């Protein structure tokens with residue numbers, strides 16, 4: 001399976017409404033769509049999910065382009081691989097930069113599944129036909145949060161994830177609980193607390209949250225283990241889990257009871273699947289995280305979340321959660337609280353080239 005080209009499409013789209021966390025606002029999203037084409041002219045697609053600035057992880061759109069252009073694609077040109085499982089090994093000489101690696105690795109998986117004429121979900125070992133869908137409420141006012149929750153419930157979403165921080169936690173959640181006493185709710189703190197806030201975090205046990213995501217530092221697993229001993233709410237790790245070994249160590253230490261698996265954060269679908277398999281073995285719950293992504297990454301998430309361990313509704317929402325019009329057809333939709341896993345080969349969605357070109361900022365072509 002010789003590759004003939006790799007193309008990078010840099011695109012930008014405004015969000016329908018701002019996505020607010022204590023780390024700042026996301027108003028528009030830049031991203032990189034990767035197309036790998038083989039000698040038969042068959043293409044696979046992947047997406048680079050780093051943001052324009054390094055607020056969530058250290059990577060950016062620019063750093064991803066640099067890694068892809070100057071290191072990752074040249075490695076692939078020099079040393080063709082037989083199977084997408086080999087990509088992360090090929091990239092091992094490049095430290096971290098997991099989102100850049102995943103951008104191309106996911107494209108290789110789509111191509112591989114298409115060559116096998118099988119849905120990517122089946123290639124990965126997926127068993128689910130539909131995936132329970134959750135959605136994120138990322139706003140700084142109670143009124144907006146309540147309005148959004150009402151609309152999302154009407155659209156069928158099964159659980160809400162609420163962005164919190166020390167200035168927006170107990171009162172915010174108590175107001176939501178006043179109107180929705182039984183709603184499945186989790187909170188995501190994006191590292192806005194420290195162990196000094198132990199009492200604030202303990203108090204959140206009042207709201208019987210499904211879990212609290214990444215309360216402490218982005219690179220910590222020690223303090224999270226201390227915290228988990230003190231609170232009833234299950235701790236879920238997001239930012240802290242960047243490799244399989246991070247997951248192994250966090251579980252061993254008791255730092256979390258749940259892991260949010262994001263394909264980009266861990267360097268691709270192969271590593272994501274390894275973490276999933278290990279968590280199933282250790283009885284740690286997993287769910288699939290989101291990155292305010294376009295349809296290509298959303299499609300890869302759907303394939304991943306079809307694996308048996310993904311029992312909790314993830315941040316896999318419909319295309320229209322963020323976008324006026326997505327870059328795939330059909331767009332991702334949520335029906336009765338579920339996203340249907342496509343049965344067509346590969347990611348199971350077509351690229352909407354007209355839409356892609358409307359959004360295009362830059363294009364780079366590498367021939368093999």
Ligand code: OSB
Pocket residue numbers: 056135136188190238289290291292293315316317
């Ligand atoms: O912490 O899970 C996060 C979005 C961007 C960066 C980090 C996070 C998020 C989300 C949800 O919370 C994203 C989504 O629904 O796509």
Ligand code: MG
Pocket residue numbers: 188190213214238239260
């Ligand atoms: Mg998170």
